[in-house]
Amino acid sequence: GNSVTQMEGPVTLSEEAFLTINCTYTATGYPSLFWYVQYPGEGLQLLLKATKADDKGSNKGFEATYRKETTSFHLEKGSVQVSDSAVYFCAPRYNNNDMRFGAGTRLTVKP
């Protein structure tokens, strides 16, 4: 079946460091790709998305590019802040009822 693999955490960075969280997915069909973020005590909220090859999703300084050739959708941010501390989930959506979530990567940013 369809699946997604993302970088295991936890990840601890200093403020203003560069962040990469890797994500790869199975290439069945042509999924749309999403990154969700979960702040402590809250539900998941959409961070960014890309729906076709070579699209770049971006929001709040985060970016990810839909790479069909490598079936990847890595999340990056050039300079993290303490307020970015959260759990990040990569999620390909293959069809109406098949959205897969990675295990989540916990990011802690220290001042």
Place this chain on the structure above:
Amino acid sequence: DVKVTQSSRYLVKRTGEKVFLECVQDMDHENMFWYRQDPGLGLRLIYFSYDVKMKEKGDIPEGYSVSREKKERFSLILESASTNQTSMYLCASSITRQNTGELFFGEGSRLTVL
């Protein structure tokens, strides 16, 4: 803004009890979902509904049932709660029947079964 509201943030139940988790969305979305979130496992789909009275099993439906009598409301039912159902439960909804739309999530219901 889309709002997905889950009725209880925290519940504590005993083994064998019947548990109802309620979810309401206010944006007339066709699709509604129940997920379970466990550390290291991400989110796993329990049930999905694409219309009133319609439901489909997800990856882990055993021990759960659902009800969708009205478009805005999707209920998850644990007929006889067990300790291995202790988890965070997340409800979500989406407007589109294609795969390009995002899911909107509630804040979650953390269930502890003793």
